[in-house]
Amino acid sequence: SLATISTGGPTSKYSNFSEFPAKIKIICGIFMLLGSINFFLHFRALYYKRSSTYFNNEEFRFVLFWNLTLVVLIYILIHCDHIIGGDFNLDFVDIVVAVISATSTTFFVDFEYWPEIATTILLFAAFLGGSAGSTTGGIKISRIIVILRYGKSCFKDEGYLLHTLPVTKGEIYESKFIQTLIFTFVSFIVIVIGLFIAYYTKDRWLLLKN
DSSP: HHHHHTSOEEETTTTTTGGSSSSHHHHHHHHHHHSSSOHHHHHHHHHHTTTTTHHTOOHHHHHHHHHHHHHHHHHHHHHHHTTTTOOOOOOHHHHHHHHHHTTOOOOOOOOOTSHHHHHHHHHHHHHHOOOHHHHSSSSSSHHHHHHHHHHHHHHHHGGGGGGGGGGGGHHHHHHHHHHHHHHHHHHHHHHHHHHHHHSSOHHHHHHHHH
C-alpha cells in the first residue's frame, strides 16, 4: 500500500500484479488512483467533510474522464486482438488496474505480452501523468487544462473582447504563429548567450586573447 500511494516502485513478485487475487488488485488500484489526485484536494475533502469537493474540481473530473476513456479503449483493443487470433487476454479488473497503474506512473503491471498499440497508448498516458500536487510523474493534467484554456482564450471570440475588435480568425492564427516564432528565436539566442558566458570564463578569455 505504501508503494501504491507513492505511485512508484516494483511489487514483491516478479510478475507484478499477475500473482495477486482480484481483491488485492482492486484495493491497490484504489490507492494508486488516490495517489494520482492532488493531495490538497484530499485535505479539503477531509477537513470540510464534503465529498463534493472532488467533483467541483475540474482537474479531478478530467482525471476520472481520462482514466475511464482509457479503460474503455484498452478493453476494446485487447479483446479485438484476442478475437482476431491473439493469445493475450485480460479480465476487466486487470485492465482497470493496468490503466490506473500507467496514468499514476506506478507501472505495477507487466506489459511484456501486451499488444503494441495498447502499450503505446499507456506510455503516452504515463507521459501525461496525474494531478498536480500528487506523487505521480509526467507533465501533469493541470498543464493540459491550462493549455486548453489558453487555446480557448486565444483562438476564440471571447479572447478578443467578445469579438469587438475588427480581426478575423485567420489574422489571430497568423499573429499567434508570429509571436511563437519570435519567442522561440529570442529564447534560443538567450540560451546560446548564457552558455557562451558560462563556458568562456576569465581564464578562457585570456587564453583566447593570447
